[in-house]
Amino acid sequence: MYSVRIHGRGGQGVVTSAELLSLAAFLEGRHAQAIPSFGSERTGAPVVSFCRIDDREIRLREPIAAPDALIVQDPTLLHQADVFAGLVPGGRVLLNSSRTAEALGVAGLDAQILTVPASELARTHLGRPLPGPAMLAAFAALTGVVSLESVLAAIRDRFKGAAGAGNAAAAQAAHAFALREGVHA
Amino acid sequence: MPRQLEGSVAVAETVAACRPDVICAYPISPQTHIVEGLSRIVKTGGLGSCEFLNVESEFGAMSACIGASATGARTYTATASQGLLFMAEALYNASGLGLPIVMTVANRAIGAPINIWNDHSDAMSQRDSGWIQLYAETNQEAADLHVQAFRLAEELSLPVMVCMDGFILTHAYERLEVPTAEQVAAYLPPFEPRQVLDPDEPMMIGAMVGPEAFTEVKYLMHAKQQMALAAIPQLADEFERDFGRRSGGLLRRYRCQDAHTVVLALGSVLGTIEDVIDDMRDEGVAIGAVGLKCFRPYPLDAVRTALAQAERVVVLEKAFAVGAGGIVGQNVRLALSGLRPRVHDVIAGLGGRPITKASLRRLFEQAVDDRLGRGMTFLDLDHDVVARELQRLEAR
Numbered sequence: 084m085y086s087v088r089i090h091g092r093g094g095q096g097v098v099t100s101a102e103l104l105s106l107a108a109f110l111e112g113r114h115a116q117a118i119p120s121f122g123s124e125r126t127g128a129p130v131v132s133f134c135r136i137d138d139r140e141i142r143l144r145e146p147i148a149a150p151d152a153l154i155v156q157d158p159t160l161l162h163q164a165d166v167f168a169g170l171v172p173g174g175r176v177l178l179n180s181s182r183t184a185e186a187l188g189v190a191g192l193d194a195q196i197l198t199v200p201a202s203e204l205a206r207t208h209l210g211r212p213l214p215g216p217a218m219l220a221a222f223a224a225l226t227g228v229v230s231l232e233s234v235l236a237a238i239r240d241r242f243k244g245a246a247g248a249g250n251a252a253a254a255q256a257a258h259a260f261a262l263r264e265g266v267h268a
Numbered sequence: 269m270p271r272q273l274e275g276s277v278a279v280a281e282t283v284a285a286c287r288p289d290v291i292c293a294y295p296i297s298p299q300t301h302i303v304e305g306l307s308r309i310v311k312t313g314g315l316g317s318c319e320f321l322n323v324e325s326e327f328g329a330m331s332a333c334i335g336a337s338a339t340g341a342r343t344y345t346a347t348a349s350q351g352l353l354f355m356a357e358a359l360y361n362a363s364g365l366g367l368p369i370v371m372t373v374a375n376r377a378i379g380a381p382i383n384i385w386n387d388h389s390d391a392m393s394q395r396d397s398g399w400i401q402l403y404a405e406t407n408q409e410a411a412d413l414h415v416q417a418f419r420l421a422e423e424l425s426l427p428v429m430v431c432m433d434g435f436i437l438t439h440a441y442e443r444l445e446v447p448t449a450e451q452v453a454a455y456l457p458p459f460e461p462r463q464v465l466d467p468d469e470p471m472m473i474g475a476m477v478g479p480e481a482f483t484e485v486k487y488l489m490h491a492k493q494q495m496a497l498a499a500i501p502q503l504a505d506e507f508e509r510d511f512g513r514r515s516g517g518l519l520r521r522y523r524c525q526d527a528h529t530v531v532l533a534l535g536s537v538l539g540t541i542e543d544v545i546d547d548m549r550d551e552g553v554a555i556g557a558v559g560l561k562c563f564r565p566y567p568l569d570a571v572r573t574a575l576a577q578a579e580r581v582v583v584l585e586k587a588f589a590v591g592a593g594g595i596v597g598q599n600v601r602l603a604l605s606g607l608r609p610r611v612h613d614v615i616a617g618l619g620g621r622p623i624t625k626a627s628l629r630r631l632f633e634q635a636v637d638d639r640l641g642r643g644m645t646f647l648d649l650d651h652d653v654v655a656r657e658l659q660r661l662e663a664r
Contacts, residue, residue, distance in 0.1 A: 102274075102441045109272035109443055117441035142539030144436055145624040 091156030209249030220254035224261035280305025298434035330358035363398025368421035385620020412515030524556035
């Protein structure tokens with residue numbers, strides 16, 4: 084079983100990202116479970132969501148305490164919440180930022196870290212700084228847990244028309260960025 | 269065809285496939301996505317002449333459901349938590365009048381203190397309201413139980429609550445198959461009400477009954493609900509034959525063969541319990557689980573048969589009777605009266621506290637080693653906090 088925890092702020096599509104990731108895995112014939120951290124979160128408040136992916140039915144329903152990978156959609160959370168709690172040693176970390184891991188002060192983590200300017204890519208291709216879909220495409224490049232094609236299919240399933248095209252373009256750009264950074268899944 | 273979708277959406281689409289005539293609801297988390305989904309289906313013409321009634325409260329919702337059902341309409345609603353409590357008076361009328369209303373309860377805690385998260389306090393508070401209560405383990409089962417619930421309700425002329433864990437199931441995205449309208453049409457015949465309020469042929473229902481007959485009416489209510497004990501397994505068998513998967517029934521045994529320790533629970537926590545049981549079975553521990561799918565009517569004989577051979581039974585429940593103890597636990601003791609197994613009440617997951625594999629593992633090991641007390645155990649209780657508060661109270 085592969086476990087992913089997604090951190091962000093209310094309004095950034097944190098819950099949607101977990102759902103899209105689960106859909107991408109489902110489209111590859113796998114079992115996936117996406118769950119939000121339940122509560123009455125408000126726009127801008129720290130939000131967490133979870134996604135489990137496995138080859139067999141997932142019965143476990145506890146929150147993910149020891150994720151194999153982290154997706155952090157808002158870098159300002161790095162110094163506010165303990166986003167790295169429980170990350171498995173050598174796990175994967177994807178950060179939405181135009182700065183490097185060194186500049187963000189997280190280079191010392193026992194993890195493979197990739198930073199991707201997902202909000203900027205979304206602003207360019209979608210017209211709005213919504214980083215979720217672009218982050219998922221970079222996640223596909225970083226981990227290989229799902230393919231770019233599945234992520235794009237999930238994006239087009241959720242977002243219709245211009246929103247679908249814009250998010251897909253941002254996702255492709257983020258995937259290409261990740262590959263340029265020398266990431267090998 | 270399997271799809272990846274949210275539990276609430278699956279339930280909304282399944283209820284729509286059951287072709288209700290009237291849907292009446294008042295929004296409350298975590299049930300809201302279900303009725304939002306249904307309102308969209310009705311608005312876009314997906315349910316023909318079905319009426320979606322917006323009302324001012326849950327009391328109004330159940331009252332309108334009672335009126336609609338009494339005129340012979342297939343009627344559905346959904347609620348949770350304080351919303352269910354606000355319906356309480358009308359719930360007893362729906363069951364007393366024998367109206368086959370189906371209602372989803374997206375289980376959630378009851379305040380005070382205010383809390384929007386999952387436990388079973390809401391449904392358990394209405395366990396004696398005369399409604400049949402079914403509990404779903406997964407979103408697949410939640411969807412399937414609604415199809416069975418309409419059939420059961422209409423065959424017996426009794427209202428049915430389908431309980432699914434709020435947020436944990438309602439807000440989870442997972443793989444499942446939504447029963448199609450064609451499949452449901454073959455399983456669920458059109459509603460033929462036993463009695464219909466009709467202005468052209470006036471009749472009265474719900475007349476006053478005095479002391480000379482009230483006991484008999486209540487006796488018959490009990491006897492009628494007990495009939496569900498035979499109907500529920502039959503409907504689950506028939507469902508399995510038609511849909512190709514097992515959902516519902518009175519209870520389900522998991523790796524109970526030769527089990528010295530059996531854990532009994534309701535709802536979605538069974539998945540996590542089964543994962544822990546697999547780990548412990550791999551290590552040679554004789555442990556199994558029983559998932560109770562139907563709590564009202566209480567399947568006393570089935571529970572007795574399922575647990576009779578165990579040495580100890582851990583009843584893990586997400587609600588309790590303040591001042592008394594476990595609710596399901598007391599019902600299990602009733603079933604095991606005169607038999608060997610010791611029964612331990614464990615209260616867990618109150619107000620949304622996650623029930624983790626690690627905590628369950630520790631709990632089950634304590635049970636297997638006979639280190640679990642006879643009284644009520646609260647899983648993951650912060651003993652320091654309660655000791656300090658008790659000290660403060662006693663110092664007054």
